Amino acid sequence: MKGDSSCLTPLGSSPRRAALYNASPMADLLPPHSQEAEEAVLGSLLIDPEAILRVASFLVPEHFYVVKHQWVYEAMMQLQEKREPIDLLTVSAQLQAQDRLSEIGGEGYIAQLTNSVPTALNVEAYARAVEQNAIRRKMIGAASDVARLAYDQTQTIQTVIEKSEAAIFAVSEDHAENQMVPIRKAVSDFFELIEYLHEHKDEPLGIPTGFNDLDKLTGGLQRGDLVIVAARPGVGKCVTEDTEVVHPHTGEIFTIGEMVRRRQGELLTLRHDLQLGPAQAGHFVDDGIKPVFRVRTALGREIEATAAHPFLTIDGWKALGNLAPGVRVAVPRQLPVFGADNPPEHEPKVLAYLIADGCVTQTNPQFTNANVSLRNDFASAALCFSGTRVCIQSSNNTRTPTVYVSGDLGFIVLGRKRLGETLKTSLRVRNLTQERLAEAVGVTPGAVSAWVHGASAPEPDRFAKVCAYLDMSASELAETGITSVGKRTPNALTAWLQAHGVWGKNAAEKHVPNVVFRYRRERLALFLNRLFACDGSVFVSGGRATVSYSTVSERLARQVQHLLLRFGVIAKLRRRTVQYKGQARAAYELQVTHRESLLSFFEHIGAYGKEAAIARARQILSDSNANANLDVIPAQAWPLLESAKGDRSWRSVQVEMGLEASGNLHVGKRGISRKRMAQFAHIFADARLAELAASDVYWDEIVSIEPSGMQQVYDLSVPETHNFVANDMVVHNTSLMLNLAHNASMRHRQRVAVFSLEMGNEQLVQRFVASETGIDSQRLRRGDLRDDEWGALTRVSMQMADMTMFLDDSPSLTPLDLRVKARRIYQEHGLDLIVVDYLQLMQGENSSGKGMENRVQEISYISRALKQIARELKVPLIAGSQLSRLVEQRSDKRPMLSDLRESGSIEQDADIVMFIYRDEVYNPDTEFKNIAEISVQKNRNGPTGKINLFFDNRLTSFKNLAREKIEL
Secondary structure: OOOOHHHOOOOOOOHHHHHHHHOOOOOOOOOOOOHHHHHHHHHHHHHOHHHHHHHOOOOOHHHOOOHHHHHHHHHHHHHHHOOOOOOHHHHHHHHHHOOOHHHHOHHHHHHHHHOOOOOOOOHHHHHHHHHHHHHHHHHHHHHHHHHHHHHOOOOOHHHHHHHHHHHHHHHHHHOOOOOOOOHHHHHHHHHHHHHHHHHOOOOOOOEOOOOHHHHHHHOOEOOOOEEEEEEOHHHHOOEEOOOEEEOOOOOOEEEHHHHHHHOOOEEEEEOOOOOEEEEEOOEEEEEEEEEEEEEEEOOOOEEEEOOOOEEEEOOEEEEHHHOOOOOEEEEEOOOOOOOOEOOOOHHHHHHHHHHHHEEOOOOOOEEEOOOHHHHHHHHHHHOOOOOEEEEEEOOOOOOOOEEEEEEOHHHHHHHHHHHHHHHHHHHHHOOOOHHHHHHHHOOOHHHHHHHHOOOOOOOHHHHHHHHHHHOOOHHHHOOOOHHHHOOOOOOHHHHHHHHOOOOOOOHHHOOOOHHHHOEOHHHHHHHHHHHHHHHEEEEEEOOEEEEEEEEOOHHHHHHHHHHHHOOOOOOEEEEEEEEEOOEEEEEEEEEEOOHHHHHHHHHHOOOOOOHHHHHHHHHHHHHOOOOOOOOEEOHHHHHHHHHHHOOOOHHHHHHHOOOOOOOOOOOOOOOEEHHHHHHHHHHHOOHHHHHHHOOOEEEEEEEEEEEEEEEEEEEEEOOOOOEEEEOOEEEEOOOHHHHHHHHHHHOOOOOEEEEEOOOOHHHHHHHHHHHHHOOOHHHHHHOOOOHHHHHHHHHHHHHHHOOOEEEEOOOOOOHHHHHHHHHHHHHHHOOOEEEEEOHHHOOOEOOOOOEOOOHHHHHHHHHHHHHHHHHHHOOOEEEEEEEOHHHHHOOOOOOOHHHEOOOOHHHHHOOEEEEEEOHHHHOOOOOOOOEEEEEEEEEOOOOOEEEEEEEEOOOOEEEEOOOOOOOO
8 A cells, every 4th residue: 555554544533433433343444445546536636737627526625535635635626726736836835834745745745646647537537436435434424323323312213213314315415416517518408498498388397286377377396495385274164262072081071262272182073984982183273253153953952163164964074154954964972971080979969969959159058859858868968078967947848848058066166176186286296386386377376276275277278378387288187177167167068069169159050060070970870860850850741751851051951961962862952931930031951752862861870769750761662662753864865875775676675674565665755764774784785874874973953053243263173084072063173285296196297295294194095086086075985976986986096006106194293204204205216296284283393302392483493394305305395384363353364474373484494485365265255256366475486476276165176277268
């Protein structure tokens, strides 16, 4: 080997990297290099200084392995920049000026370089060999970095994978980028481009979107660009702030407003098989003040929603604005949701009795009822609260007997004595005086003396201070609680009622306290049992059994209706007028007449004291046929049966079902019972019909839709199913970007990656197929296709199978995840376009892998990361973005750049920002129905402007507008 080997130092070496390298099986090997090739390059440049122009575009000093070779080449580059000649003297002078000449061996070593090669003709080949060895060394360095990352337990595995792939990717891309080209070639390439554009005037320069006017405006999607497509979330599909949802595991009830403020929560959703199940809300949207409408159903269910909010009908999801009274919509048939709380039996009993026939607005709780068994049961339950006593008053039988609950004076005296003894002992053990305690809690020494001698007890706030000062729990100091030993404090039952928000409510204000919704099944059944024992009725009339419940509190009636539904009991709520003290008064009655619901009520709930009436009702139900007129599948389902039936005649179907051939199935006219639908499903072997027969859905009829003014509204995003149960009704919660992705891949054979954080892969494919075939997406979901549609479905499915499109429906995607997945596709298949739906659903991470506390900071990090990914892979990246609700507060609802939600960095990072505006969302009577205005308000490399597209709401897709030339 020529020269001084003492300068053979690997570029970028470090003790850590050296330790990793020395620990490997190849520790005895030198990193890849060729000293001969390096000397040949330098010698060629000394022979022919002009040759530096042929290698400088790709060869840099760091590519040389031998350090002194780096210095020599760097000196030559500096001379070239100063337009000075490159020869033995000038190079030596340049190195001498940098105090490096002696270190490399003086002028003698530089002269020796000219002897290392006979000619400069092969300088490029020598330089390429040097570059390739440098790349190999970079690969070794990257591998060392990967090993170090893998050993670092403080890094998350996502960070390790992302940084490892970034290191390898950087090496593979580095040598192919940023090469210098002469102006002659640049001019030639530009001229060829102009010729191509002239010959293909109607074709975009970048990735085509499939929308002609948009491609003309933007020139297609340019590689490396970040494109933001923004619109208001949900397009107005919102419900009011006080709409209630139930937690599927705890049974608790929350309002939509509460969930949005907490930005978290689980709820119930209706799955594609029409069964209810738990789901996690993925995104929460404050949508501002909007006009809403109150929807009321035959069962008395109510919900307030915007006109655009969809409801599930037998024909699929339909916006409220397209519904009318008489249409049947989906509501839960049952809500099998129970909590885990298991209080002692006396608690649900007392709550039910006092909510039904109790007075909780006087000095002490009172329960008035003519049934002696109920009075005794209440009294027994009330006495379970420490320090209480009961007495019954009837004013010499002139009025209905009332049970009064008050504090037991004897218990109070005994309790105070025990408190005093405990307090005296605690002071002695802690070596404290009564005076010090008095000073600490802010009372006189006399007051403390009275406590110690059992003459009085501290007020609740003073008692808490005493506990804190003595470092004792309340139960340690007063075993039965301070309220049970105070004459001026509420008795234990009253204090308990106050804690649960029951105390002080009159009859019209009464409601079920939150604690009841968390009860386990048995305790909830006990609560309802005693509630119906007082205000409920079980009777038989005209051969029909009925269970009813009456109250003057609308809120209470709706809560009881909900709690019954947890046991599969469907109750109808109706409003009526009653006379009270000579005045008309609104009252609310729940009625249960559905046979299966009655049986469930009798089996799981019952009513204490009404056992004889329940036995008579049971007998009536066992002697009569089931009445299926209520819980039926709407007549609109007959087309499904027609399709499943095929070529069979209805007469033959009747015979196969075991019915008389002369019978009448009332085809297309009447609703279908669940039992009958199950028979059809079995005969036709149709899974969709079987799902309808066994569904968790009751098809309730809309009886009124009325304006309800302007209200605060919110929306929730539920991944995959996109619906949730609210107010015991099923309500529903992007599409230009998906159309762009589909057009680019289907029409123009581009390689596309779609990252959907809101919709699953199955739903994405369903939307693509609906757009191509023209088949309604809801009918596709049900498999409800006509015979003539199967051909189109088959053709489109085969065409889509040949598309180079990759789908990812990970619900919680970070920029690191996206970068890793996109790189993999890029390296294995190539990539032309990335689509992210949508930006606000992504999660940002800091260097430790944890989420960021500041949402603005997080969104800024995400938008910058998306821009970096687009530039790194040299592909356009389209990301959906939400707009703030400020746009709703303007008279002109067209969005502006300032409306981009949560961060101004989105506008800054984006190369193109386009907004979607549909006038019919805000003006139902507009003349521009089905028209979507696409406004490009930022275009870094081109003009801005507006174009119009056709929006097909049935297929949820955008299309080019058809133009017709009219001669004037």
